[in-house]
Amino acid sequence: MNDIILEQRIKSLKDLSGTHSPSIETIKNSINNIEIKVDACFLSNPYATDLFLRHLEDDLLKTGKLRDVLEFYPPQNRDIAKNLANVCKISEKNIFVGNGAIEIIQAVIHKFVKGRFAVTIPTFSSYYEFTTSRIEVVFYKLLKENKFEFKVDDYLKFIKDEKIESLTLINPNNPNGGFLSMDELLFILDNTKKLDLVIIDESFIHFAYEDDNLKLIESQLLINKYPNLIIVKSMSKDFGIAGIRAGYALMQEAMVSELLNNGFLWNSSGLAAYFFNLYGSNIFRDEYELIRKKYIMTTKEFFKDLESLTQLVVYPSKANFALVELPKDINSFSFMIKLLINHGIYVRDCSDKIGLDGNFLRIASRTFEENLLIVNSLKKVFDE
């Protein structure tokens, strides 16, 4: 297959995937002779995947317990929430377990959001795509001239001026990695108490840090103080287990009950239930904490290497990915295709992202070795 046909094939896969990238499986299944060396489109900690697989091997494969996990009905939502209650240090009644964070985003938007709904752009597209006829999305645009930095005062003025009733913020934000410190978050929460709903998506929070000790930022207890707050948390990114589909959200007890009263009965798979059980163990979490910090250090190195490429503008990120801007004369889709076909590196072309005007790519940090390969491949494509 020649490059042009491949490019067209990938374009049509992309069109079929809407505002998301086709998965690596979808690409592999559709394009026979493609070799993908690094999936830097996918935002996860690969060291955490290793850790999870070691436990899975010992607990399920060696013992033969995998059969039970696959054959029988998994525990119900509330049962799984019990494992999380201990970790989050809040009541299980405040926890809704989701088939990935995406199910929670869908459920919360469909069920609880109505009226004027503030969505910061650029952002994860489902926040404005999963809306209903009861919702009017109002975009708050992060500006390139401000390096996509989130200005709290300006945002609060927007919330007031636009008579916003509900809002959502991803922290750190996807696709740029911009981060709100705990102080900034508290200031926002204090000034949006009258809103119906404040959704904070912390799917990338394990990669963020406030200072050099890289301490895990914990905000779970905030839901006890702010009744309009919903914290959404994917496990796909920090634990590297997107294929398992696991996420949870923290919210008022009445909201959890409302969701569970007419749905979401067995929405976690047996493997997701196994993961949450594992996550409940102190031993696992201690091991994970080392891995988390190691990955942050790896990511910091990676960002430095990206910044050393003079053709790229790298925007500030405290997530596990960087939004990078290509020179004006380079089309981001073609660049992405070249990286994929010639070097086996799959990155996210951001040309479909609302609120991003220019030639942007989002590049995930992977293992130390893979990151070196990404940087070297970028160099080669620039040289070609």
Place this chain on the structure above:
Amino acid sequence: MNDIILEQRIKSLKDLSGTHSPSIETIKNSINNIEIKVDACFLSNPYATDLFLRHLEDDLLKTGKLRDVLEFYPPQNRDIAKNLANVCKISEKNIFVGNGAIEIIQAVIHKFVKGRFAVTIPTFSSYYEFTTSRIEVVFYKLLKENKFEFKVDDYLKFIKDEKIESLTLINPNNPNGGFLSMDELLFILDNTKKLDLVIIDESFIHFAYEDDNLKLIESQLLINKYPNLIIVKSMSKDFGIAGIRAGYALMQEAMVSELLNNGFLWNSSGLAAYFFNLYGSNIFRDEYELIRKKYIMTTKEFFKDLESLTQLVVYPSKANFALVELPKDINSFSFMIKLLINHGIYVRDCSDKIGLDGNFLRIASRTFEENLLIVNSLKKVFDE
């Protein structure tokens, strides 16, 4: 732990599980010294689980591909539907893939059902529990004096008299196993064309048969003839993979689009995607067909053995379970507990099922050997 404490413990687990049974995992985790030998509460073909595990072993464990399945995002809904299009012989655009049939039931009821909604009882409780304020559930009761047989003419009169706008039927029905032949189904569909929606749940259809050749009953093509028809299909039962959460539904293209336009993006796990891929292969389906027939034969034997127990009334079933009635003086919950604690056999006490007045148990058929153990244990409990 003595029996009374155990009984109370199980009762409280049951209360927490609503109108469903606590899963075997939940019971094992909550009650340390309980030994469950046979889960005859769970309605699945265990031989099909064996078959699936053999393929999983070869395809994912031996090759190391399990990692990819767990680490990366699974394909999106429409991608997985492509595998099913071939099997169902209808367009992928008519297929909605669900995180288990339960997700589909929830989605369809929330999104498409409104007004007077006919639900046959006894039935699977989610059909009336997952309703919204837009829905008025109208029960159609199957009568014990008719052996819970479904009388088509009487039902159609009810639909007309009660001004029903949507209906749902499980075929074969859960918990009694009553079966509508293809001729009866067609007669119903022809006479309910004016309804908004006709939901036929075929989660147990692979266990049913019209004659001695045990041919698989295929109704997928009916959705091309009846625009108001939705066919719901769990894969948990016939393939013995409830822990994976896999199901699908067939419906008009516009309905699939409406569901996918604002949700259900990555609602299948990597393992569910793997299963649907496997299901798309002719080799697997040929192997499965042998297993399916073997299990039906095993189940027929089991029903005969149950009927030989004079204390039980066994109701006619073409599913993989039988609804049985205990003598008036035996409480079904206590009987279930005795079976569980003294013999390690877990069956479904039906005392919470709306529309079942009496002491009923639902007992699933398992492997030939397990079925013998079930029958012998039932005998022993009667003798105690």
